[in-house]
Amino acid sequence: MFLPILQVNSEDIPAYALVCGDPKRAEVIAGRLEDVRELAFSREYRTFVGSYEGVPLAVASHGVGSSGAAICFEELIRGGATTLIRVGTAGSYSEDTPAGSLVVSTAAVRAEGLTRQLVPDGFPAVGDGRVVQALHESALEQGGVVRQGITVSLDVFFQGALDIPHKTYKRAGAVAVEMEIAALYVVASLRGARAGAIAAVDGYADADLAAEYDPHTNVVAQAVEREIAAALGAVVKLARADRG
Numbered sequence: 001m002f003l004p005i006l007q008v009n010s011e012d013i014p015a016y017a018l019v020c021g022d023p024k025r026a027e028v029i030a031g032r033l034e035d036v037r038e039l040a041f042s043r044e045y046r047t048f049v050g051s052y053e054g055v056p057l058a059v060a061s062h063g064v065g066s067s068g069a070a071i072c073f074e075e076l077i078r079g080g081a082t083t084l085i086r087v088g089t090a091g092s093y094s095e096d097t098p099a100g101s102l103v104v105s106t107a108a109v110r111a112e113g114l115t116r117q118l119v120p121d122g123f124p125a126v127g128d129g130r131v132v133q134a135l136h137e138s139a140l141e142q143g144g145v146v147r148q149g150i151t152v153s154l155d156v157f158f159q160g161a162l163d164i165p166h167k168t169y170k171r172a173g174a175v176a177v178e179m180e181i182a183a184l185y186v187v188a189s190l191r192g193a194r195a196g197a198i199a200a201v202d203g204y205a206d207a208d209l210a211a212e213y214d215p216h217t218n219v220v221a222q223a224v225e226r227e228i229a230a231a232l233g234a235v236v237k238l239a240r241a242d243r244g
């Protein structure tokens, strides 16, 4: 089967897939793989396959925002991916989770529009327990600040006339905010795949804590390196467990 948006053949997609927003990050992750092949670079979707410690996996970029990202998740799953891990960035809600921290998302608040067109209100966007646990263990092995908890997925990036209720999400216990995890968890649930997500914190989302937003610092770049290593480590743990 040809996957028309990713522009790849389903036969080329293995069971494990790492996904990230930025096509450049997909290339960086692919650089960690052996026998790597670029399958396609179509729009924001750049797809590689290779293997890591003997485990075949795909790496694909999904761009910014839920609706475009969901196309990537859907096509990867149609192609045969059964475990998807997002390797992203997020804004933090708390001073104990500064830029450079890693956040593992157990579940996502569906504060975006896409999943409302997929599933009813109240349907949860939840990570797979085994994937989340493998990610958390592998993140702790990397050192630095690691938090695990509920993240928020928004459609909005730059605020408009309305206030974004960051303080409410924070009071309710959310640890960080980004834009694609809810779509990943809902699409995975709909299609019978399992998913997890890890994010490198690139600043504070809460206006009281936020200094000028700069996601291009060394501390963020180092956190991205750690989350890539953690995600690859999680794939190896999961593949070992799957083999029994």
Ligand code: R1X
Pocket (backbone or CB within 6 Å): 021, 063, 064, 065, 088, 089, 090, 157, 178, 179, 180
């Ligand atoms: O998920 C968010 C989005 O993809 C986090 O980073 C991007 C915006 O900079």
